[in-house]
Amino acid sequence: MIIDGTPLLRIRIENPFLNAKYPQEGEVLAMVDTGYEGFLAVPPDIYSALKLDQLIQQHGEIILPDGRVIQTNMAYGTIHVAQAKIKLDGQIETFPQLDEIILGQQALTNLNITLNYCQKHITIKPCQQT
């Protein structure tokens, strides 16, 4: 779906190692950000809800458009994109004050997404079907 010009995908996030998922029921909206080179960035409270902070942390850096560099915590997790009937594994990261779920290039690499701004909807398929 497209809301206020922002493309959003419904996803469910999982930590398969500790059987945690977010949300507990249904799905959550993730913002598609082609300017983000990572897989998935989530706010710190969602990162904790997924128990990703209980796994051994890896550390990375995010370069903001203004050149500032922010340290991030990362752990591996899974996202389910029901609309595309696909599960994707990758590094999920978090950093302070992030308040949105951001889906980046590493996840999008596996998807064929068509944005229809005329009718405000998104068509999404796994790459294999293209």
Add this chain to the structure above:
Amino acid sequence: MMGTITVVISDELEKEIRKIISREGRQRKGALSQLVETALRTYLETLKTRQTTFKAIKDGKVVAQAENLEQLAAQLKKAAIDPRQVRIIATPQPKTRKRIGLRGTRA
């Protein structure tokens, strides 16, 4: 050694391919085969780069290895290894320094 395969493609794609060959002045014999081989090699490379292997490392040793996290988690469970005690890595390794779009600026 060169193999011969017969494939069926749409008229539209065939026309497009022949137009490209003609435009690039590669009408000589074998140009179509060369183009198909290059396209297939590129496709296979793309598939290879999409394949990721996940490993769980404990005390410097690989204790589990799988093509996805679900399988890796199942292996750890079967081996009664606490996932909190292992470092998980992926091959190819993703970047640790990444750019983020304007939305990230809000943080």
